[in-house]
Amino acid sequence: MGEDPSSDRIPDTPLFDRKRSLRGYRINKMAMGLGTPANREAFRENESAYLDRFGLTPEEKEAVMSRNWREMVRLGGNLFFILKISAVDPVRITEIGAHQAGMEHADFLRDRLGKK
Numbered sequence: 001m002g003e004d005p006s007s008d009r010i011p012d013t014p015l016f017d018r019k020r021s022l023r024g025y026r027i028n029k030m031a032m033g034l035g036t037p038a039n040r041e042a043f044r045e046n047e048s049a050y051l052d053r054f055g056l057t058p059e060e061k062e063a064v065m066s067r068n069w070r071e072m073v074r075l076g077g078n079l080f081f082i083l084k085i086s087a088v089d090p091v092r093i094t095e096i097g098a099h100q101a102g103m104e105h106a107d108f109l110r111d112r113l114g115k116k
Contacts, residue, residue: 016078024076027064030054031077034084043088067091069099 021028030051033039043050051061063071064085072082086096098108109115 016073016076020076021078022076024078026054026056027060027072027075027077028081030056030064031081031084034088040088069096070102073100 030053033054034043039050042053047065048061051064056064060072060075062068063075063077067085067089069082073079083093083096085091086093094109094113095105097112098105101108101112103111
């Protein structure tokens, strides 16, 4: 009681709240579509055209096409949904974690996961 709710926030980490969820509707709908084999094939064949089908903004398209995981989350992408993109590439989840933390992959493995 009487605690400051902002004390639960992690610095430099976007809070996935209702506002961000609504903001990320297009990017999340696009990512969920990648659960279908035909959509994965369309994504591989012409990524830009696939993204246009979902009405992504230029900012959202750039984040997806450059695989800027941090920006996708900032724009409202739910990590569980945008991970579907990594299944098409494929990208290891630890690489995404390193990108989110602003670290090199080897440093992330060593410093965050204790792997040598």
